[in-house]
Structures are given as C-alpha cells and as structure tokens.
Amino acid sequence: MTELIRLTAAELSSRLQAGTVSAVEATQAHLDQIVAVDTDLHAFLHVAADAALATAARIDARRAAGEKLGPLAGVPIAIKDVLTTLDMPTTAGSKILEGWVPPYDATVVARLRAADLIPLGKTNMDEFAMGSSTEHSAYGVTRNPWDRDRIPGGSGGGSAAAVASFQAPLALGSDTGGSIRQPAAVTGSVGVKPTYGAVSRYGAIALASSLDQVGPVSRTVFDAALLHDVIGGHDPLDSTSLTDAWPSMAAAATAGLADGALKGVRVGVIKELSGSGFQAGVTQRFTETLALLTAAGAEITEVSAPNFEYAVAAYYLILPAEASSNLARFDSVRFGIRVDPAEGSLTSEHVMAATREAGFGPEVKRRIILGTYALSTGYYDAYYGSAQKVRTLIQRDFAAAFEKVDILVSPSAPTTAFKFGEKLEDPMAMYRSDITTIPANLAGVPGMSIPIGLAPEDGLPVGLQIMAPARADARLYTYGAAIEQLLEATWGHTMLDQAPALALATTAKGAI
Amino acid sequence: MAKPELMDYDKALELFEPVLGFEVHVELNTKTKMFCGCANEFGSGANTNTCPTCLGLPGGLPQVNHKAIESSIRLGLALGCEIAEHSRFARKNYFYPDTAKNFQTSQYDDPICHDGSLTIELESGRLVTVEIERAHMEDDAGKLTHMGGSTGRIQGADYSLVDYNRGGVPLVEIVTQMIEGAEHDAPEIGRTYVAGIREIAKALGVSNARMEEGNVRCDANVSLRPRGSKVLGTRTETKNVNSLRSVERAVRYEIQRQAAVLAAGGTITQETRHWHEDTGITSAGRPKSDADDYRYFPEPDLVPMAPSREWVEELRRTLPEPPAARRKRLQADWGFANLEFQDVVNSDLMDAVEATVAAGASAQSARKWWTGEVARLANAAGVAADSLVQPAQLAALIALVDAGTLTDRLARQVLEGVIAGEGTPAEVVASRGLAVVSDDGALIAAIDEALSKQPDVLAKIRDGKLQAAGAVIGAVMKAMRGQADAARVRELVLERAGTAESGTVE
C-alpha cells in the first residue's frame, strides 16, 4: 500500500487505468500518509478525507462501468488554500477568513473536478501568499520534509511539502513572486509558474492581480505537464486570460525525453542572477548542471539583464499597492470574521478597522500600509509609477535575452531552505530571497524549478530555474524534462529518493 | 440643526456671480451588470442578483459588459464627445459598506468619452451651451437601509442593512466643465441641463432614465465669487439631487446660503452637502480632506480598451434624432401651442403622444387623452401614465369616439375597462355594453315618453325658446343611462317640434 504514495502521478494513472489499483486505494494510501506525517509537517490546513474517498469511489464505479476517463482521473491532489473550494474551507492562511466556506469553486478547482482528480484537502501558505517561508500563516508553520527545523519555502510551502513528503502526488500552487518555484527548490520538488494569463485566476484569492498565476506542483516535470494540461486554457471569467490554442504540455515533456533533445539548445545564464550573494553549494550544483548541459550539446552563453537589479524594488511596490486594494474587501460585511473594537463606538468604520487589526497578521499589515503609501497622492509617480516603468525595462531585458537564447536559467533561489525565524526580523532580507523568481512575474514569462542536487554544505535541495518567453510554456516542459532525465541518469535515482525518512508511521511500515 | 440664514436671491446675484458644475450619473439599462452576468433589474428580492464578483467575494474577478461600453459610447457621441482611442478602468479606493470590493471600478485618466457639449434652451429662449469635460464608466454601489433610530436616516440609526443587487450596475458619470455666466438662470440651467441629459439617455434607449428610481442622479457643484473677482470661490457639492425640480431648488438654495455666509464675512467649507427634499435645504456632509485620498490606479484585473474608429462610426450612425430637434419637429407637425406642447413634454408623454398619433389618432385628441384622463388615472395609481395603457389602445379608443360610437363620458369608462385588463376598447364596449345608442327609433321613443310628461315643451320650442329642450334631453339621457349622444337627442327633439307641427309620424 505504502509504495502507492511514491508513484508519480503518471505511474499511478497507468495503474488506475489498468485496473491494478483503485482510486479508493490510492486515495486511502495518501490519507494514511497524511495521518502519519502531517501532524508533524503541517502541510495541510484541511483534509477532506470522507469527501475524497467518496469521490474516489464514484470514479472507480464509473471506470468499472466502462466510462472513458481523463489521464489524471482518480489521482489525488492537494490544493493551496488560496483557491476557493465549494466543499472545503478557504482561508488563504489568514485568521480573517477562518472557517469561510466559499459558495463557489475557483475555475482551476472546477477543472480538477471535471477531470476527475481527487481533492485531498487544502494546503498551508503564508497569509494571503505574502511570504517566502510559510512562517506567516495564521495557522502555524509548515516544516520542510528534508529538515524539520527549516522552512518549506513560501508562500506555497504547504503544497510543496505535501508533494515532497508523498502526501499527494500533485498539488496546486500560486506564484506571485516565486511562491511555486522557490518552495519547489527548497523541497526538492517541481513547480511551474505558467505564462501570465495561461491559467485562470478566477477564484484565486488575489494578492497582486498583475503578478499572480496559478500553477502545478509535482515531483516530476511530466506530472506537472499533465496537471498544466488540466488547469490551463482560456477562461472568460478572467479578463486577463489568454485565448491561445495551447499545445499539450505533456506532449512537450515527452518530447524532451528523446535522445539529443538538448542538442543545440541555446541556454542563457543570467549574469545578474549568479555569483555573489548565492550560497556556495547552490552555485556549485548550478555550475555542475551547466556542465552537464554543455556535455549534452546545449550552447551555454552568458546574458545580461541589467534591470533585474531593480526587480525586487519594483516588485515590493507593485505587489503591496495591488494587494492593499485587493485586500480591502476583507471588511467583516459579507464573509469572514467580525471583531468589535475594544473601546469606542460600535460603528461600521470602527468594526471594520478592529476586524482588520485582529484578522490580519503583521506581514499583511506591513504590505497593506506600504501599498497604501505607494499609491497615495504625491507618492504615486515616485513609487508605483516608477515601479511600472521598471517593469517595462525588465520586459525589455527579457526580450533582448530571448533574441539570443531559447531558455534562460538561474538557480531557483539564492540559498537552500533557511531555518525558521532566520529572516523574520528583517523584511528586506526575506524580500531579497525572491530575487531570482520575481523578474518572471514582472514580465509575465513562464518559469519552472526542478531539483538539481543537494548543497554539499547542508545536504539540502537546490533548484534550477528555467524561464522561457511568454507563451512558450511548452519549451519549459521539453527542456525541463530533458534536464531532469539527464540528472537522474547521472545520479541513478530521483531527487526525492534521497529525502530523509519522515515520521514513525512511514518508517515503521518500512516503506523507504 | 438651526436653519441657516439665506440671502434674498436677487440680492445674492447682485453681489455674487455663481459658478456651477454638474456630475450626472446615468444608470444603463443593460440586461446584466457592468462586470458580471448578474441581472441588472430594479425591484427584485434582496441579494438575489449577486455573484462572487459583484459581492466582492475573495477570488471574484470582473468581466466588462460589451453592451455597457456600446451604450456609453453612444451616450458620449450624443453629447458630442470625442471617444477615446485608448481607455481603461481604474480603481477608486475607499471603504464603505455598500461598496462590496471597497473600491469602485471607475475611470480616472483615460475616460471613454471626453470633450463634448450640450446646448439647452431655457424658457426665456436663452440658449446655453454646457461644456462636458468627460463621461466615464463605473459601477454602482449596493443599497443601504438604515434601521432603528427615530428618523430612518443614517444619522442616529442603530444598524444598517445592505442589498447588493444594485452593486455593479453600470453607470456613466457625465462631468461638466465649470459653467460660468449662468447668472439668474443658474437654477434653471441646472434643471434644464439634467432634463437634457435624461432626455438624451432615454432617446438613445441606453437608460430607463426614471429619476424616481434613481436611474439619473445629479451632484450639483455651486460656488460664488464676488462681482468683479476673477478668483473662483470655494465650492460645495450637493449630492444625489434626484428630481429635476430639486436640482433647481438645490442650486438656488446654495446660492442664497453661500451668499449669506460670505456677506456675513464667513467662509465656505469645501464639503459635500446633502439635499433634503422635505425641507428644501442642504446640510453639511463630509468635509473634503486629505482623508479623501482615493489612491486611483489602473485596474489590474481588466485590460485596456481601444474602441475601433469603425465601431465608433457605426455607433454614430445609430444615434436617433437629437431630442431638441425632435421636439421642434413634433411641435410643428402636431400644431401645438407652446403651452400645450410643454404640457406634453413636462408630463413625459411625448413618446406616448407620438405613438398614438402614429396609430391613427389626431394629435389634439392624443394630447387631450394622455395629459387628461390617462394622466389623472396614473396619478391616482401612482404610476407613470405611459405604463397604464398602450398608445395603440388609446388610438383605438379615440377612433371610437370620433366615429360617434362612444361619447367622452362612455370613453372614460371604456378606458377604465382597458386599464383593468378587460380587453381592447372594442371588447370593453361589447362586454360592458357601453356603446352609444345610435338607434334613432329608441331615442325617439324615449323622447316621446319624456314629452308625454312635459307636454308644453314642444310649444315653447316652437315659440323659439330652444333652451326648453334641455329638460327633455336630460330626461332622455337619464332614461338611456348616459349611452346616448346628447347632441343627437337635441337634434331629434328639435326635429320633433317641427314634425309635430306637420303632424306626420315616421
């Protein structure tokens, strides 16, 4: 039973289709793993065990009746708590939404259900996705399966930890400045931020509307591609959704497994996203990967993106500005908690202000106040306006780079997973840890993180970020799958095979 | 609150020059809301027309209603505006419980329409061109009901209730440039301008334009400057003045109030003011302060608009005849005196009269019926006259009168039957048995019956005392229960006086 949880989504899918495993068995195996390890890791905020088993039973019955089901039918999935779900509470990691059960499904959730995946529950996150460590969740931290004293990345630490600890083969994340890719990097899993507009944002609780993108979290590039194919594509409910006819990402990933897939591929190394400020072991694994790529026939060139230097600054103006407005709706009128002021009159104004004081955590307040400042009369041009100009410059840097290369690469994060509390006292230090991932969000281009080894100094996962031009998401899957295959062939095993044994229950069964 | 001092209006005008500005919100009558597919309808059950988007639920996203853009452009074109080649929505951030997202999705630096004008004609015949700065799109707020307290007003209420059905309904806000040189006509300019906007919106069919339902709402800006001064005075913005008469009264009131304050050496506070329909005064609202920092920024959930020039020209071709021109043409066609025509216009019955004439009635009959009996019944029922009866039905009724089938009195009864849903005029005549008795035999029998009781009448008539016929006519009408044509009865009585002499009976 336990080995079921170590299957990739694709492998599990084949067994489900072959009838050697039932969806109920697969679901139960993952629920057992959640029971075994999640008290400790706390990747989930809500587990919908009964609903998941009921869904699985229905899918088994339909399959038994001969119904033709989609490729991921019967495969369990974890959903980041930023996405609205009809049958599960949705809190976005915030106390202000405690217990809220939305009256609608996010488009991506509806698509999961339509494709017969099995929602296991909702995963932990930094409050309103503000953070890089999941330490800003109102419901407690999520631990990194590789080292329980370390952060699982953020804001999607819950989704990454769930996948990395075999509680789910797949998860959904959202990425505003790296919230899918950075957790993937520090947990040894795979995460993809699609092109802005490739996946619907309808029902994704907005952090920064012009930066947010929902994407897949998995243990392999091919699994991410399968999930991308389910959730992607035009949604008329999201006015920024692209109407492109997208190619199959799964087919693109498969193409990357062919011999010589990396031959002649022009790979750009971004000068500004390497070197000083990067942990030695991160740089080492990154450099080794480049060497492997060269050996596989890729052409490595260094490209410069001079304006990336300003990306973090622009991001921490645009994000708080949009967030300050997006989070205004949390006002104790239509949903969420209501808190009466300790003193003063019980007016609507005071109750709203008291609710927001009690319901928002310190990081959320910090960013709302910063964003309110950036948009204020007299400061708009200097801050928000200037940040939007930087955005133009960063897009130009990407455009110039992609004239010379097919993909861009960098380490996914400057360091491996840091320890809890290490950066909590210094917001700018925390903000700077997103330096590698932020440019893709500002420009709207797609990015992927795949594991490339463990840093020798701490034995923790290192991720490679691959970026492609806007709309060229398929390219990420092709080359991501190729690099993943290359690395695993070198290692002789997968990255997560090296992950330490987790909780008692798992080891007691002798699964690893 | 103490009633503030007011200066005599003429005196105020002697000392000060009023400067005006108007912001008129026109609610569009699209089938759905501005940014979601919920029904845009008035009067449905509370919170029945809501969804994650217009309730501002977490995760909700806006989608722009194409028809609302079209209506806004047509409204802009009818006001002589330029249609922006590039336009976008912006968020206007402020907290208020009727605003689900706590920002209004509006337009800031790129409104869809700009730089237009509307020329209005005052009763004196003076023509005034009001320059329009911009007409931009935005969404409406929900509806608050204030509960408890003594007044039912916001002040002193214990709590309030929110219905978000109106939240997200599309609005076009039309903003004028400063109106200088209004002088004594300022109040009338306000009323006539708002009436003009309303008339255009109605003619275009883009709004139901019912002020009583809040489809057209006016904020009036008034400031005064001393005669001879070039410096603008501080202005007040009187919010939600929601009838034409109120616009006129509120402008007049503010001129008189501000003049009194200024003449007494006081200063005007830049503030919003509230109009009180019942007492006819304005009262101070929120002062404009730096707390009003709306932090506008481009709406990131919506993409910019670039209405193609072809589309704009196509829409321009759909514009109806301008209402002012149409009024001139109809008055001439109908041959109405000014007062008669004004009566129709003021009663909002121009369309109804036109349709009734088109259905075959004479203009005078149509006017008489609409502004007379129909208006009276509508008034009693508290509804709009044109909602009571179809123009074609009224035209059919008028035709029956013209044919002599009905007297005016009978026609009024038939009208009631038609309004009560008893059928067409012809059907009501049949079912109620209301037709004029046109059978002379029956009338003559009744006349003879009456004459038998008043034998001296014929002699009096023959003596030239024609008024003596009245008593017989009255008796006959009574006997016929009103279903006789009194003129015909009179004819027959006089005839009878003649034939009695000749001694022949038909």
Next chain:
Amino acid sequence: MSAITAEQVAHLANLARIDLSPEEITNLTIDLGQIVDSVAKVQEVATADVPATSHPMPLTNVFREDVVVPSLSVEQALSGAPARAGDKFRVPAILDEE
C-alpha cells in the same frame, strides 16, 4: 528621502482601515522607512522616456456579451455573512456622511 513618520503611518492605517496599536505604529514606522529607502531605487532608472507597464501581457478589448447568467442563491450569497437580517447583510451603524 523617505523619512516616514509615525503620523504618516497612522494616517495610512486610517486610509487602510486598520486599527493599529501604538506599538505597531512604532514598528511599522521603522520597517516602512527601511523598505521605502530600499525600494526607492526604482526611481534611478524610471526616466520620463520609459512607458509604464500595468499588465504583463498586452491585451485589449476583452469583453463579455450582455447575457444574464445565474446568480448565487440568496442563501449562498449570505452564507458567509457575519451578521444578517432577513435576506440582507447587517452592518453596524455607519458614521458621518451627515
């Protein structure tokens, strides 16, 4: 150049409708000062000739047809309300405006 003051933070908190405690205002004044100093570097390259980008993907004219779609039921609409009265949302008394 930023030099954020506690008064400014209190004003911003009021605009953002958050009832910050005095300690929070003190801490945020320090944090915000540092953050603003750091992010102000965007001004170094944001010259007049650079256009602003508000959307990462340049789309225009995305419209919805004017067709009614089913709304939520009243119960669904009100399901998350902290307080209701009948079919309406209930909110505490509203300050000012008159």
